[in-house]
Amino acid sequence: MTLSGKRQDLLSTLRSRTGHWVSGEELSGELGISRAAISKHISAIKGLGYAISSAPGKGYLLTEAPDLLLAEEILFGLGTSVMGKNGIVHHHLTDSTNTRARELARDGAPEGTLVVAESQSAGRGRKGRSWLARPGEGLLFSLVLRPDMDPSRAALITLMTAVSVAEALIRETGIDARIKWPNDILVGGRKLAGILTEMSMELDAVDYVITGLGLNVNTPTEAFSPDIRDIATSVMAESSAPFSRVALLQAILSSFETHYHTLATQGPESILTRWKELSDIVGRRVRVSMMREEIEGRVTDIDADGVLLVTTDAGEALRILSGDVTY
Template sequence: MGLDYRKSILEALRDSVGEWVSGQQLCHEFGISRMAVSKHVRALRQQGYEIEAAPRKGYRFHDGPNLLLPEEIRSDLPTEVLGQGLIEYSQVLESTHLRAEELALAGYREGTLVVAESQTHGRGRRGRSWYSGSQTSLCMSVVLRPPLVPDWATMLSLTIVVAVADALLEATNLPIRICWPNDLIIGERKLGGVLVDISSDLEAIRYAVVGVGLNVNQTSVHFPPELRDQATSLRMESDKVWNRVSILQKILVHLEKLYWSLDDGFTINILQRWRELDLLLGRSVSLETMDGVISGVAMDISPDGRLLVQDQNGKVVPVMGGKLKGIPPLLSTTSPRS
């Protein structure tokens, strides 16, 4: 019950942000003593909440901590499902993606969210590691249970990457682009990535786990030396410290909207939006694949998620998976439409 009282006190103070709320009012509303109210306020302050206290006035809420706390994420979150159920928070976690997969296998409902301030073994595509700085990056994974057949798996992944990119464009107004198949780029530096793992049988997708790793408030000194010429962050691109909870909420809103719109008629819109956001199209690329290095010009993205590369002989080669050998220079600094 203690945590429930604490949550209720926080909500009452937040609802009156900037105004004094008397201790007696809180005692009467929740049926607890003044000492108990004081204890819960003290605990909230220790979590990083800015709450002012004054004799004969009570308590006044100013701001919350820039931590990915469940109560912060749920506050004014305008989704119906994503982030409305279990939100599992950790200061340090091996991988939000691995934990979300465990919860999905255990039967947790759609919208279950796992967040962490840092990861010790963050996962990227094809099992690659992902660096995440403590309390400066955004590490999140969410469980989906799409009512789709396995043939829709690739389109689901494309939709999710587009949703995350559009959420960041709206939130930041920075020139963020997609680098096939799942990277988020500003200029020639990596901002983050999206990982979608899907479990299915022959007839249906059982669940999908969507992982997002995003560099938010790092400066160059936060990155290991070997990554400093490859990585960037929202802060480095804008000279601004960003509220990570607001960014996360924006991602959940866009993800839910596009995910629920996914049907036969909507796939054309998703593919067109991907083409607008993908920085590779029309540029020379070189990709390391299981069949060797494929070089040529990136021409298009196919409905099944393959990058269509025209080689030097004019043959169009569909590439399902591969590692890009360097990011080709941008030919334009024009931002994609948000």
């Protein structure tokens, strides 16, 4: 359930006066509705998990907002104009936000539509892997995009998302986030986040792209199973303090919108430059596991389509579109 119209306005008014009582009379005057209607809307807002005290002669006091990725929370202070502004769908539990976003996109959802979940029963990663996260501890979301680009350049969306996420993490949390080609965000060699980009084409043009992010935010180290404890981490584990998931999501969406606009208007150059700074893969010796073979060589560059260029030990120049890289 999301709030609409007057309810959203009422919540915004209470939020802007957090810590202060606001009388029913004042609210009724400001919103242009009866005091009985105010009381009804307050019950609905409480139903979402907000704690609101009420006292005769004093009015209403917002004391606590739920730690949920509700549209009401995300929109409050969101500085974007498209990303998250054209519809937010919140799920307490869904199979996969990418799947939900794909369905919405197929039904015509506009660019910037955001699907968020507190938990997923079938979170998907690349190559058929799964993405596991305990309820309420991470950021699990997908964005509907409708880029005017050649499908062969879709890899740039993943690179651009990685740059946006790494930059937002560095800015908001101070942790030294790095990008691992093509879709991982690491800290100190441990994975903090993964990106799953899925594209639908019509004829030779992109119909829509779904970019999904799984980011471990307030996951305690013990929550990672022993077999992945050495390779997975969270914002909380890295910074020793819990973090606001809403604030991180807002920062990621802002950064994303800026880079997405740059990609559309100026092309990929500045994003690729930033990607190279945040990744440190160029020049390294790597082993790349692909579907049918494994190669070793040195990364010479990443090209304008976001493809990894590797020269093998035998001197062969390869364009790697997809694979698992170790270095």
